[in-house]
Amino acid sequence: MIPTFVTDRARWPLATAGAVLAATAVAVPAHASAPLPALTPRAETPPLHDDEAGGNSDADDPAIWRNDADPDRSLVIAAVKEGGLRVYDLDARPVQSVAPPPAPGPDDAPGRFNNVDLVHGLRLGPSRADVAVTSDRGHDRLRIHRIDPARPGGPLTDVTDPAAPRVFSADQDEVNEQATAYGLATWTDRATGRSYALVSRRNRTAVALLELTGTATGSVTYRKVRTLELPSAFRLPNGATWTPCAEPGELPQVEGMVVDPANGMLYAGQEDVGVWRVRADLTGTPKLLDRVREFGVPGEYDEETEECVPGPDPGYGGTRLSADVEGLTLLAEPGGDGHVLVSSQGDDTFAAYDRELDEGNEYEGGFRVTAASTTLDGSEECDGAAALDKPLGRRYPHGLLVVQDGRETPAAPDREATGFKFVDLAKVRKALDD
Known part of the structure; x- marks a missing residue:
């Protein structure tokens, strides 16, 4: 599976079974079957x-900013x-709310x-x-906000260059699709x-590399360097060709991504396939590190229910991740130690893989x-996660993990809710070291 590069796009042939299965032959430790x-x-x-009364707000993805001058005043x-x-x-109290840009026209989508x-x-x-x-999904653009904790009215200020281009779409009609x-x-x-920003495309397999540059006026723009297309079809050991079931016209998309700054490797979660590793400059050959349990399972899309009806499982899937693969983050300890953490949305767990490239990013456990109480619930159907392994003042002296909760305890009956949970990173380290 050697990709061929053209101007700004790397294209992949059909992924072969040998390459896929060899890439995912990660040794399963003896404790893998124990309760997490x-x-x-x-x-x-x-x-x-996510309704009109709640401002159509739907928790998705967090990032943790450390205030080096006063770690107790760090932000999520x-x-x-x-x-x-x-x-x-750091007490999970709201500090600022920033609205996305409005829709450009009456028939266009608002910022998302x-x-x-x-x-x-x-x-x-x-x-x-x-x-x-x-990533502004509604407008197919990036938005950039400067962080200034001393700014009156809140730490974020929009510094996006008004002339910043669309990421994937040629015009507004394509954006509306x-x-x-x-x-x-x-x-x-x-x-x-x-x-740089690495940006995936909704309902497609593309990941684009965008260079971020500041302008003389203090705004930020970006330019596309190249695009990588991950596979959408896989040849299985039984000779069949498998593509994850989806609504007609949709391909298996990537969402969760993280880059290891120590070695410049990108880890990308293709939601219905598994976790890929590739150079962050999108050159070289991507490697599929682990597969979801549903890998290779045939399915038929039912237009009436808008769901996929699965067929018999041929047994080619992994053992640690259940679709969708969602939030990815890095627990990067000194000396190259640490883990790539992956949200396994289908079974409400998190899987941890070693950062060591020469050891094949071995699976090292999960949680x-x-x-914690009747009022402080956990994380289910997690979409996004962020870890920071630096001291964050008196609340989190060992660092912090923030995870999205896709089924927050509702504040009112018959009303879906989402949110974010803050977890002491010391608990994560202990769970993975035991």
């Missing part, structure tokens, strides 16, 4: 509601779709912030600043100092985030 540890959160954000910045961005303090990540020390005019970079910017991770190349 249950970790409890320390705090949770107020519930968000979260994408909440049509609700825009929310900023929380899907994923968020941070860039530290990006040059903005004559100075440097930390920024939050967000919603095959737009979706998942997102940032990366600063240590060799060059240049900063659940469960209720």
Whole structure:
């Protein structure tokens, strides 16, 4: 499986069974079948509601910003779709709400912030600043917000260049089809100092590399460097060709992504397939590290129920992840130790893989985030996660893990709710070390 590069796009042939199965032959440790540890959160954000009364806010993806001058005043910045961005303090209390841009026309979609990540020390005019970079699925653009904790009215200020281009779409008609910017991770190349966003495309297999650049006026724009297309079809050992079941016209998309800054490797979760590893500059050959349990299971889309009806399982799937693969984050300890953490949405668990490339990113265990009390519940159907393994003041001296909860305890009857849970990172380390 050697990709062929053209101008800005890498294309893949049909993935062969030998390549796929060899890439996923990760040794299963003896404790893999044991019950996973249950970790409890320390705090949770107020519930968000995806309805008119709740501002169409739907929790999705968090990022953790450390205030180096005062770690106790560090922040969690979260994408909440049509609700825009929310900023929380370390007690999970709201600090700021940032609305997405409005729809450009009466028949167009409004802004919809899907994923968020941070860039530290990006040059903005004559100075440097930390920024939050967000994928705006509604407009097929990136939005960039400067972070200033001393700013009156809230720490985030929109510094997106008004001329910043669409990521994938040629015009507004294509934007309205919603095959737009979706998942997102940032990366600063240590060799060059240049900063990038890696952005996936909704209902497609594409991942684009965008270079972020500051303008003389202090705004931020971006340009596309290249695009990688991951496989959408896989040849199985029984000779069949398998494509994950989806609504007609949709391909298996990527959302959760994270880059290991130590080695410049991108880890990308193709939701119905598994976890890929590839160079963050999108060159080289992607490797499928692990598969979802549903890998290879045939399915037929039922238009009446808008669901896929699965067929018999041929037994080619993995043992640790259940579709969808969602939030990915990095627990990066000094010396190359640490883990790539992956949200296994289908069974409400988190899987941890070693960061060591020469050891094949071995699976090293997992955990659940469960209720701490009748009022502080756990994380279910998790969409996004972020870890920061630096001291964050008196509340989290060992670091913090923030995970999305797709089924937050409702604040009112018959009303769906989402939110975020804050977990002491010391609990995560202990669970993975035991």
